[in-house]
Amino acid sequence: MNYTNPLAQKIYSLLAPLIGPLMAESAVRLQAKKAGVTPDAITPGNLPLIAQEIEKAIRIFVGSDKAREISAIIANVHDTANIG
Amino acid sequence: MKKSTVAAIIAANLVIINAILYIFTEVHEIANIYKLISNVLAVLCSITAALGLFVAFRVLKKWDMIKSSWLLLFVGLGLFAVAESVYAMLNIGFHVNSAEVFPTAADYVWTLGYLPLCAGLALLYSGYKKSGFAQGSKKFYLCSSAFLLAFVLALVYFVFMPILKDTKISLEAKALYIFYPAADIVLISNALSLVYITQLFGVSLVSRPWKCIAFGFMFITASDVAYSYFSWAGQYDLGNLIGMGWNTGYLLIGLAGFYQKELIESINGKGVK
Numbered sequence: 001m002n003y004t005n006p007l008a009q010k011i012y013s014l015l016a017p018l019i020g021p022l023m024a025e026s027a028v029r030l031q032a033k034k035a036g037v038t039p040d041a042i043t044p045g046n047l048p049l050i051a052q053e054i055e056k057a058i059r060i061f062v063g064s065d066k067a068r069e070i071s072a073i074i075a076n077v078h079d080t081a082n083i084g
Numbered sequence: 085m086k087k088s089t090v091a092a093i094i095a096a097n098l099v100i101i102n103a104i105l106y107i108f109t110e111v112h113e114i115a116n117i118y119k120l121i122s123n124v125l126a127v128l129c130s131i132t133a134a135l136g137l138f139v140a141f142r143v144l145k146k147w148d149m150i151k152s153s154w155l156l157l158f159v160g161l162g163l164f165a166v167a168e169s170v171y172a173m174l175n176i177g178f179h180v181n182s183a184e185v186f187p188t189a190a191d192y193v194w195t196l197g198y199l200p201l202c203a204g205l206a207l208l209y210s211g212y213k214k215s216g217f218a219q220g221s222k223k224f225y226l227c228s229s230a231f232l233l234a235f236v237l238a239l240v241y242f243v244f245m246p247i248l249k250d251t252k253i254s255l256e257a258k259a260l261y262i263f264y265p266a267a268d269i270v271l272i273s274n275a276l277s278l279v280y281i282t283q284l285f286g287v288s289l290v291s292r293p294w295k296c297i298a299f300g301f302m303f304i305t306a307s308d309v310a311y312s313y314f315s316w317a318g319q320y321d322l323g324n325l326i327g328m329g330w331n332t333g334y335l336l337i338g339l340a341g342f343y344q345k346e347l348i349e350s351i352n353g354k355g356v357k
Binding site: 017030057060061 | 144146212214289291351355356
């Protein structure tokens with residue numbers, strides 16, 4: 001999956017090996033929708049909510065600790081994404 | 085080489101060795117040797133399963149739903165490993181003919197093991213339902229419910245009814261002959277849901293442990309049903325293909341634990357390795 005938005009692309013690239021490409025795409029779309037935007041319109045301001053929702057979702061697979069680690073990476077993904 | 089790959093190779097080799105030994109001893113009519121090997125292999129495989137689940141439990145740091153699920157699975161398989169050891173001891177050490185004596189002390193331990201196993205699987209499944217991930221199509225749940233119903237009806241008609249009508253066996257034995265497949269229905273309904281869920285994820289790190297657990301329990305269920313029927317019909321003898329089904333199931337479940345450990349360790353502060 002290729003997003004024009006580097007934030008969406010970063011989140012997708014982080015999740016794809018973990019939950020598979022299909023679920024990663026669906027997670028990005030679903031969590032962006034919860035934040036009231038499309039994947040290509042995700043801004044750094046949407047990241048805390050998206051990170052929190054993804055943390056809740058993946059907890060059952062990786063446990064609370066690791067889900068929080070993933071969540072922290074997503075919340076700060078704008079630091080590493082090549083924006084603008 | 086990754087530890088889980090080594091564990092998978094060992095597990096596959098054990099299954100192959102199991103099959104070769106079975107064929108070899110059958111061809112050379114030395115079934116007694118296979119009975120002995122079968123006992124030892126069952127103990128080894130069940131201990132491997134319990135060990136794998138313990139590894140997965142330990143790698144999770146914080147007490148939460150997932151850690152509780154792995155603990156319950158570990159306790160259940162741990163009890164199965166104790167039961168296999170008692171069973172082997174009775175057969176090898178005390179020369180108890182398991183084809184004639186039913187139930188044995190081991191059966192009560194097995195019975196006890198089902199409770200944490202069912203609870204562990206149900207906890208995993210209910211946790212997934214709350215995750216917000218895709219639940220799959222209603223068509224699947226309708227079809228699998230129909231399949232499960234057909235399976236239950238067939239079980240009642242072909243296995244439960246003849247056992248209940250049999251006046252030669254004790255009430256205790258009847259209860260246990262029925263208990264195994266009945267508990268397996270609970271296990272398999274959760275396992276089937278896990279199989280379905282994991283295929284929605286395709287190839288991914290999170291789906292591997294769940295896939296192994298689900299298929300492991302399917303092997304155990306199929307062997308339990310066959311055991312109940314053939315044992316009641318007086319056609320069950322230690323050291324047969326049913327035992328291989330149990331061993332394969334145990335090894336798959338053990339492998340699940342190693343995959344879970346690998347999954348947890350693949351996540352670090354920077355991402356997923």
